[in-house]
Amino acid sequence: MNFFPNAKINLGLNITEKRTDGFHNLESVFVPVLWNDELEIIESDQTSFVSSGIEIPGEPNENLCLKAFYLVQSEFKLPPVRIHLKKNIPIGAGLGGGSSDAAFVIKGINEMFELNMNVEQMQNFARKLGSDCAFFIKNEPVFAFGKGDEFAPINIDLSNKYLVLVYPNVHVSTAQAYSGVKPKKPEYSLKDIINMPIKDWRSFMKNDFEQSIFKAFPKLYRLKQDLYSLGALYASMSGSGSTIFGIFEGIPPRIKVKDAQIHICKL
Numbered sequence: 001m002n003f004f005p006n007a008k009i010n011l012g013l014n015i016t017e018k019r020t021d022g023f024h025n026l027e028s029v030f031v032p033v034l035w036n037d038e039l040e041i042i043e044s045d046q047t048s049f050v051s052s053g054i055e056i057p058g059e060p061n062e063n064l065c066l067k068a069f070y071l072v073q074s075e076f077k078l079p080p081v082r083i084h085l086k087k088n089i090p091i092g093a094g095l096g097g098g099s100s101d102a103a104f105v106i107k108g109i110n111e112m113f114e115l116n117m118n119v120e121q122m123q124n125f126a127r128k129l130g131s132d133c134a135f136f137i138k139n140e141p142v143f144a145f146g147k148g149d150e151f152a153p154i155n156i157d158l159s160n161k162y163l164v165l166v167y168p169n170v171h172v173s174t175a176q177a178y179s180g181v182k183p184k185k186p187e188y189s190l191k192d193i194i195n196m197p198i199k200d201w202r203s204f205m206k207n208d209f210e211q212s213i214f215k216a217f218p219k220l221y222r223l224k225q226d227l228y229s230l231g232a233l234y235a236s237m238s239g240s241g242s243t244i245f246g247i248f249e250g251i252p253p254r255i256k257v258k259d260a261q262i263h264i265c266k267l
């Protein structure tokens with residue numbers, strides 16, 4: 001069967017405290033984005049993983065797709081499968097691509113082998129694979145807190161808005177990005193900001209990773225300013241970077257950025 005794991009962006013990202021387990025508590029709004037990998041899972045005589053498209057660092061047996069399969073197989077009787085992933089979503093880009101692949105393997109095998117897991121059971125498997133992963137099980141706009149794997153519903157209207165994503169070919173390690181941030185309580189509540197008109201988000205909504213990442217890669221800051229100059233209602237880095245996105249009211253103007261990959265979609 002075929003599945004299409006999608007990317008995400010973060011609207012606002014407050015890193016509020018360092019936890020005793022080494023992770024950080026955060027607050028963010030996660031939104032699914034129409035930029036997709038292609039995942040094929042078929043029953044086979046032995047379990048294997050192959051990928052095409054963008055090269056994924058690490059050994060195939062370290063891939064989150066296989067980790068997800070083995071994790072579910074540790075609790076359910078499953079036949080071997082062959083997994084083929086065509087990687088389109090840039091890696092280390094703040095778009096959650098690897099986490100999404102893993103979540104779609106969990107959802108995929110749940111459907112293929114009629115495991116009858118509910119959302120919560122699938123989220124619990126996903127939480128073991130990465131902080132971002134559980135979001136992709138329901139895959140709808142949500143307020144995220146805790147490690148980024150606990151959720152509260154939000155009401156957000158992004159209809160008729162367009163999204164421009166610019167991936168400037170800069171790979172950011174999530175762990176390193178966290179180590180560059182000093183946690184603090186946010187000045188304004190993200191839950192309140194999200195209810196303001198989008199053009200007002202610019203004054204209140206922050207991504208706490210931007211300061212240190214923009215310092216290390218000044219061209220990312222310039223990209224964000226460029227998106228505002230082109231008419232974005234709101235522009236920000238996604239997650240720990242390096243993707244910079246802009247939200248536009250209508251069809252965005254033509255954008256050309258040297259050495260960058262640009263993806264435009266409806267929100």
Ligand SMILES: C[C@@](CO)(OP(=O)(O)O)[C@H](O)COP(=O)(O)OP(=O)(O)OC[C@H]1O[C@@H](n2ccc(N)nc2=O)[C@H](O)[C@@H]1O
Pocket residue numbers: 010022023024025026028093094095096099129130131132133146147148174175178238239240241
């Ligand atoms: C920053 C965010 C924001 O949505 O996204 P990305 O930029 O990676 O897409 C996420 O918190 C990334 O989640 P994810 O990519 O799943 O991270 P994980 O694999 O769980 O953790 C990678 C490393 O990041 C750090 N980490 C991650 C999550 C968290 N709440 N606190 C942390 O300190 C830890 O050092 C951990 O070892």
Ligand SMILES: Nc1ncnc2c1ncn2[C@@H]1O[C@H](COP(=O)(O)OP(=O)(O)O)[C@@H](O)[C@H]1O
Pocket residue numbers: 056057058062063064065085087090091092093094095096097098099101102172174239240241
């Ligand atoms: N299926 C996968 N796709 C992408 N990266 C993967 C995958 N499986 C494991 N990884 C590892 O996870 C790391 C983070 O990947 P990714 O989710 O793309 O980053 P980000 O969370 O910044 O969006 C990569 O460096 C890669 O080594």
